Amino acid sequence: MSKAEISEAVDHEDVPRRSWKQDPDGVRANILQVAREAFAQKGLSGTRIDEIAARTSTSKRMIYYYFGDKEGLYLEVLADAYRRTREAEDALELEGLQPEEALRKIAEFTFDNHRRSQDFIRLVMIENVHEARHMPGSVEMSGENSSAIRMLEDIYARGLEAGIFRPGLSAVELHWHISALSYFNVSNRATFSHIFGDELFSEEGQNTLRRHVGDMILRLVLV
Amino acid sequence: MSKAEISEAVDHEDVPRRSWKQDPDGVRANILQVAREAFAQKGLSGTRIDEIAARTSTSKRMIYYYFGDKEGLYLEVLADAYRRTREAEDALELEGLQPEEALRKIAEFTFDNHRRSQDFIRLVMIENVHEARHMPGSVEMSGENSSAIRMLEDIYARGLEAGIFRPGLSAVELHWHISALSYFNVSNRATFSHIFGDELFSEEGQNTLRRHVGDMILRLVLV
DNA sequence: AGAATTTTTAACCGCGACGAACATTTATTA
């Protein structure tokens, strides 16, 4: 019998287990948050369950207790991340702005918002590598109730009516372009700056890019 | 002795080994190609070496023989992918075009070229998830000899001289925007179409988007 | 008290990267 085995056996004898408070929701939320950061950092197969467990205030076993398995956890992390982002977008206020101003604002807000939501962007990157295999067909991830689209539809309609926007565009297309420019700025920073330097990521650089994004979207729709 | 063991023993006795041709470059290239597809599909940690080996015309042994380990292989796949892409970009011909036409052409060419280079895009996505940790500081991946940048510099300078482009922009910024719009169209197709449908990916949809990309870049620089 | 739920402790075990050893065939060089 090795020393380790002996000490283990001894440990078992009279060490009383610690007591604890039950807090299902708290534990769940804690795991979810830690897992979000972990998956965003390392991806699905790159993340170690032990790694997640270590950073929670609970144990590895509880992950399986609440989420079944690794993929189940990833799934809920993803759904939760979309939910949060949707909420952030809802907060944008465009009341009383002219179509031109409103469109620039929504574009530049998206640019800034994406910069703030690095974890979310990374999760989306990862999910696209997986070809969206884990996106549940749930209501959470449907575009029907996207406030971004609704806002763009409204703005574009008003601009058309005012005769300052050219016809033939769609809200989804506008959303596409705005997203592309804002998303890429976060998603591809690593490789791009490795190749072309990081001047574009200085405060000035980012201010310039933000303005350009507004310019491009606006000029795209103006007659 | 099991049946399998018996048949193995029998196999060993008088079955002469097949002969082969030595082809180091061919074998290397074969592995590299298979590995590129595999890594592009599943990522670094998601890819199994056995999986790669199975799809090559050689054996797992040779992978380690030529590339050392998994990460070494990934590294060379990445460098090779950039090399190929660089070459594709070099092929673009802009002789005799006016700045406006040339700019639109380079933008729309990039859009199409990215669509054709899905594996490359996926490798870049993956490498960005890894925060470009594997991009060697080699010449291969430096922007100094990027023909895309040189072309844009030339076009922009000519447009400025002609008084049709507004000053204050840089070639890298233009490249950034063109890349963003073209890259996102490939990288985020999965999640985006899951949420907003896939009309934008029909032939018409893509034609529209391509034209928009040209419009946006052009209108961004025009006075 | 008894049942259901939450949490702890401690293993299990398969997969997959990697290496060893050896045989064999092809290319190169002296």
Place this chain on the structure above:
DNA sequence: TAATAAATGTTCGTCGCGGTTAAAAATTCT
């Protein structure tokens, strides 16, 4: 041509990592 080097195949083994589970203890609910 002989000797040497390089390239390829085959087979087996190992070793740790990491996802997953078993079983029991503590807590909460009724």
